[in-house]
Amino acid sequence: MKCSRIFVVAAIALLLLGSCGTKKVVENVNVPDESVQTKDMRMLRKVHGNAVNEMFVTSKVKVNVGMGSKDISLTGSLKMKRDDVIRIQLVAFGLVEVGQLEITKDYILVVDRMHKRYMKADYSKLSFLKNSGLGFYSLQSLFWNELFLPGHNKVTDGELGSFDTSGQGNDIVISYRRGGMACRWTAGQTDGLIRKTSVEYGAQAGKKSELVWGYSDFKPFGGGKYPTGNKVTLVIPGKKELRLEINLRNVDNDRKWDTRMKIPAKYKEVNTDEILPLLMKF
Template sequence: MKATSMMKLAGLAVAFALASCGTQKKAVKDNASKAPVATAQQQEFLQKVTDNAQYAKFITSKVKFSVEVGNQHLTLTGNLKMKRDDVIRLQLTAFGFVEAGRLEFTKDYVLIMDRINKQYLKANYNQLDFMRNSGLNFYSLQALFWNELFQPGNTAMTDEMLKNFTTDLYGDDAVISFAKDKLSYRWLADKAGAQVKMANIVYEDRIRGNYSLNWDYSNFKQTSKRLFPYTHAITFRTPDKEVKFGMTLNYLSNDDNWETRTEVSAKYREVTVDQILRRFMAL
């Protein structure tokens, strides 16, 4: 597959995943019932899960990145750079040495850059209907990348928020749940280590069909006195599409010697979500 086609598939798959719920305009209201009553054992377990959160300010790593859309599949290498509460950046390289694309998530916007064709997409989170309606924001994405619990619409977890979650303990695992109107959030964690192994978000719509995001974590290794998953398998499903992403990390470090914002050159042409989606459908 040519480099241009590779980057189209990678960048457009991300844009498709972010914008796929674009026709759903009604904002989701929080009709959640009263907070569930958790037992002391359940609350203690939830506290252990949140205590497993990384305390490092920076996480950086070499990364192997894969995208699968239908019968098309590609694998790229690159770098993952994250600064807590500030930015998540994926730099993708073609042929191992040429930066072909960049995905940057900040607290205020999403930036997708196609360096080969000198194009970019920059959008606020409230422009992406699935993100807005589901209550997801930068901090939710950060929790998914950092393998942590989150409560949609909030910037950080607190002990008080844990009372809003239900926890079912059985066998070797525990299922942690949180419901919000048409949305359900679930995490699977192992009881022994209180480590999150999977996160799942489902938006249920009887008319349009269901949308879901599933994030699996595996290959945990010690880093900064905490375990961190080196393998991430992500699946985004709509009623008629499925996009799969894979990330395998390597050489994890806490490097802080990098610029946290990307400046877009005037030579780049800005495109819209609709343009990105049209190009995606033309592949």
């Protein structure tokens, strides 16, 4: 079924969001001794302080996936527990569950409901990702609309000096660069809300991987504001551009759900090294 195939491709693309900006992750980022100017530090603390103060984020979602000339719309749900799990369930035609994607600190699980199969592997077992240093926490930060430092579980106040800042009209641009990787966050100077995150990897023209994640439609939640509109563009050399829109509604902090999926015994486990490269061709 076309919907099922596109779901799995979209699920893999979501995984790549975390990998394109975290290649050769270094666990200990050297924080500069020099402090940024007081005004810039106040701004950085404002942006950093906008992080949602909730352990759970749950929501109904509408997802539009575009790849090349293909577009498809799906509905479903997003369920996240901070520092533990990100789960997306997708439904076609409002009735048929297509599949689920579960990302934890220890493994990645893609369940294809239509064909009763699943793929489960720790990060090192995915041949096309094991050298890219995919990080759960950087991917989590993209979903939670936060600053991040590759290789760190979270950004502490003492590490804010790792970022550079510059003014751009009514916005502030926060940047971080290490080797061939460059990250930029664009936030409002007045409210400190992150409205765009971009990640580039690669130094040569035409060979850069680029992720742009735009945030909009902020709603009160968790003592602050949380974006219910997400527009993602992912460009990887040699692959079709991926366009992904995730719109949330009825954002809540529901705790009454199992944080781990149960795989039916009749489902067949698929070898990731064999199937993932094939799926990426679509």
